[in-house]
Amino acid sequence: MTKSLDANTKKQLAARVDYYREMGIYDFYRREGGPEVPNETLAAKESPSDVAPMRAAGGGRSLFDSPLPVIQDKPAALKLIREDIGDCTRCRLHKGRNKLVFGVGNVNADLMFIGEGPGADEDAQGEPFVGRAGQLLNNMISAMGIKREDVYIANVVKCRPPGNRTPEKDECDTCSPFLMRQIDVIRPKVIVALGAVAAKNLLAVNDSMANLRGRWYEFKNSKLLVTYHPAYLLRDPRQKKEAWKDLQMAMKELGLKPPAKASTE
Numbered sequence: 633m634t635k636s637l638d639a640n641t642k643k644q645l646a647a648r649v650d651y652y653r654e655m656g657i658y659d660f661y662r663r664e665g666g667p668e669v670p671n672e673t674l675a676a677k678e679s680p681s682d683v684a685p686m687r688a689a690g691g692g693r694s695l696f697d698s699p700l701p702v703i704q705d706k707p708a709a710l711k712l713i714r715e716d717i718g719d720c721t722r723c724r725l726h727k728g729r730n731k732l733v734f735g736v737g738n739v740n741a742d743l744m745f746i747g748e749g750p751g752a753d754e755d756a757q758g759e760p761f762v763g764r765a766g767q768l769l770n771n772m773i774s775a776m777g778i779k780r781e782d783v784y785i786a787n788v789v790k791c792r793p794p795g796n797r798t799p800e801k802d803e804c805d806t807c808s809p810f811l812m813r814q815i816d817v818i819r820p821k822v823i824v825a826l827g828a829v830a831a832k833n834l835l836a837v838n839d840s841m842a843n844l845r846g847r848w849y850e851f852k853n854s855k856l857l858v859t860y861h862p863a864y865l866l867r868d869p870r871q872k873k874e875a876w877k878d879l880q881m882a883m884k885e886l887g888l889k890p891p892a893k894a895s896t897e
């Protein structure tokens with residue numbers, strides 16, 4: 633006789649399935665003749681990712697006891713996300729786009745920087761933070777004692793807003809699920825949100841930079857802090873000292889030591 637799942641189990645199962653879908657895993661199968669909840673592995677069929685198996689109720693532990701699986705084949709998972717984005721026309725920002733800016737960097741990065749959206753240089757090159765603001769970000773990263781290649785860099789929206797305007801909420805809402813999937817794959821220890829737009833979209837709050845900065849937020853499996861966008865620091869270099877304080881918080885968390893002559897100039 634078919635035993636129905638209780639409401640809580642159904643809710644948890646739905647959340648798990650949503651998680652796998654966000655990872656790009658859509659097909660599941662169950663062993664014929666097995667218990668109602670499979671007691672070996674709820675396997676992902678033709679998954680590009682090497683996902684750790686989930687335990688099932690039959691083994692004495694709940695299906696949900698185990699932590700969410702860690703994606704092993706990160707490049708394949710990111711490639712799948714990029715393929716899902718495709719030649720995206722999901723929001724109006726596609727109209728002025730030359731190149732979609734997906735994200736760049738070390739897939740195993742402990743540190744991830746998230747900005748607002750591509751500017752003209754990024755739109756031309758298809759890579760985030762490559763213009764003047766990008767040069768300053770590189771300097772900020774060097775001041776932390778690491779290299780650009782050590783971190784992962786992405787934006788809330790992947791197409792350049794016309795005239796570098798701030799992306800609208802609906803544009804951020806449409807595009808950010810892809811960023812969430814990137815974060816789930818990379819699983820950085822620390823995320824630094826660059827500027828108010830990134831911070832407000834990631835944290836779903838509407839607050840001033842003064843209130844947003846200087847503290848840690850729990851975000852997915854990471855710790856998140858907020859600092860000034862490098863473009864803002866170019867306009868108001870006096871704030872570099874404040875940004876350096878934020879980066880030092882990240883360094884402490886990551887156990888990084890600055891090189892002898894650290895500078896964000």
Ligand code: SF4
Nearest residue numbers: 720723726790791807
């Ligand atoms: Fe698609 Fe994001 Fe570009 Fe909008 S900004 S068109 S959602 S990739």
